[in-house]
Amino acid sequence: MVRINPLPKELSNRPFTVYESRILGVAPKRLRARDVSDGGRLIYLPAGREFAFAERARVLAVATPSAWVSHESAAVLSRLGLPPWLGNGEAVHLSKPHELPRVRRSGVTGHRVRVLPGEVT
Helix, strand or coil, X not given: CCCCCCXXXXXXXXXXEHHHHHHCCCCHHHHHCCCEEEXXXXXXXXXXXXXXXXXXXXXXXXXXXXXXXXXXHHHHHCCCCCCCCCCCXXXXXXXXXXXXXXXXXXXXXXXXXXXXXXXXX
16 A cells, blocks of 8 residues: 655645645655645646635636736725625636736636736735
8 A cells, every 4th residue: 555645744634736835845755645636727636625714716817927906806805895796706817917918727817907017016
């Protein structure tokens, strides 16, 4: 029987990117074990757990270079008051500067926007 090394504590209870796992010394083969599921391009999830919207938004933004959480998703995470028909969607809205291609991945609504320096927080 093969013994599986546990994931580092930092990764055992949240979604993470392949880059985060490499920094912490997790071998690529370890990411194929049964206790880790593939969350999409460059994203891994500890198996058997549902993740909050904020956790999904964080890992999707980290895994998508030059992108940030925006639109309805940013309003939800900032706890802004939204009309009843907004704020209950499952998709995470990610934006990129207008010069870059729109984000295209499962569970994401991608946007290309024009921004001024210092406008994104």
